[in-house]
Amino acid sequence: MTPRPRPFVVAAAFAILAVTALPAVPALPASPAPPGLPALSSQGLRDTGTIRGRVDVRRPSTPPERRPNVADLGAHVAQSDVSDRLTSVVYFDAAPRTAAAPVPGHAVLDQRDERFVPHVLAVTTGTVVDFPNSDRIYHNVFSLSKTRPFDLGRYAAGRSKAIKFDRPGIVRVFCDIHSHMNAFILVFNHSFFALTDAEGRYRIDNVPPGSYSLVAWNEGVSSGPQPVVVSEGGEAELDFALR
């Protein structure tokens, strides 16, 4: 008797499965402001306005689950906190045309208790992000995102490695050893964005008067661009609901 491989049938079935597995990751605006948008005047920040509102995440958030590996000899301590998965980011679809170039900053994405802290990080282009390992075990931070692929290798507690993010976009970060660890870094080429607080509220200050489109993002889900008008020295309100 000979083996019964059916390579073509299983290859076709598996190819369909693999292709449908490709996730659709929304891209952040990479271009500078389109023509027609208002420019920041030299009057300073006196005439700028504020946009504030709330992002209502209306779908269930689940805690980061470990893969239930039946080969494990023992159980792992369960993690049930979902608060960090409710953090949303609200950002300008396109920045004001003459908005000053963002100042590169420094940020930290810690690895603690087999989690990335914070789970969502929003930075401007040119920012250097440190990835310290605050656990007693090895971690291996990596990303396969087109925006900034990297692999920091395995390193132990007390050590840190850093990556500079030069291009705008969404960077999904993982640990190669602990598959339940993941985080998002949203890189913007402007500074008109804000993270929501525990109640889902956000506030973007120093907005030049004009009409804009804002987008809310949460865990890979984006709202459509929502119009908002900011008057001179005024305060505009815009709420989002993400399903």
Add this chain to the structure above:
Amino acid sequence: MKRALRALLVCALALSRQLPARAQALPSEPVSIADGHVTISGDVSAAFGGADTGFFNYTDYEHSALRVFRVDLTTAVKLNDHVSMLGEVRTENVGPLQAYAFYLRVRPWARRAFDIQAGRVPPTFGAFTRRIYASENPLIGYPLAYQYLTSLRADALPINANELLGMRGRGWLSSYSIGNPVPAAGLPLASGFRWDTGVQVHAGAGLVDATVAVTTGTLSNPLFRDDNSGRQVAARLSARPIAGLVLGTSAARGPFVTATAARGAVGAGRDGEFTQTALGADAEYSRDYYLIRAETVFSEWRIPAVGAPVIDAPLRALASYVEGRYKIRPGLYAAARLDHLGFSELTGTSVRTTWDAPVTRLEVGGGYSILRNVLVKVSGQHNTREGGRVTHLNVMAAQIVYWF
């Protein structure tokens, strides 16, 4: 086959429906339902390899590790902080679904790493058994200790040394005079593809973990229902003395010859004497972009001495491998494994030689992650065997793996 394919697609669609509308795609993380009480994960792999005319990579008579389409679905049902159920169903080459693992896990003290598991439990012995999924194996082939089929069987016994020596290098389909007369595949040193049934206790304290299990089958022949009068006792101790280093040692012992075969050889009531005893040691070290693993498994089988020339000593085998992986750039790695399986000598009427043909395997390959959970692997194997019809085999294979 159509029914199985349909079931697979229905299953995939059902899982996809658990996702929000944002991703019209298969899941990339475990699917959590019922308020986190039920977690489902999966591992799908398809390997396409050249013809293995020497049966070097067969895991039983019909399945080669280099030509298999495998779907694993794992479910964990957390009843409360102390009790959970874990199960896994598997299909290979779109065949019937089989329950691979199904056990109850009880944690008496929620904050202490002390678990009692009962049912079809994970193997206690060895390190590789914790990495059985394609996504965790850097290459496509498996270590010889956990996959290669020796000529020995639990349900059929050679009447003398000559008969055993006549099966050298024919583990994929051996047959003997005593017991089951139907030709069938032999046993590996330790089965990486079937799990045993029994009770297992695991405890962890700081940098040390210990596991003890009592099961119906043996390391090479795990069973759902016992087929002899004895139980296997297995134990494992592992330690993490420094970050990145894991050292482990394992032992197992239990009767492996079926009561029917033993009765055919030496009469009733003696099947408990014919045991498999195994010892293992393993080490893993990783740092930066490299990972190195080494593991040794020693096994000794005692089988009845029936006719002359008698098999007057235990049959021994020693398998050792060392494997390494190096990450070249994000998503891309290279890997290699050098593996050897040797056997003790036996005296026949006209020859003294090893009771099975020693095998050496070098596998070199690599992998590229298209996505975090979609991996493509390629590898090339060079196999040599000091006996059997095919003594050399070079074979290439490719594999695609999706997991969530």
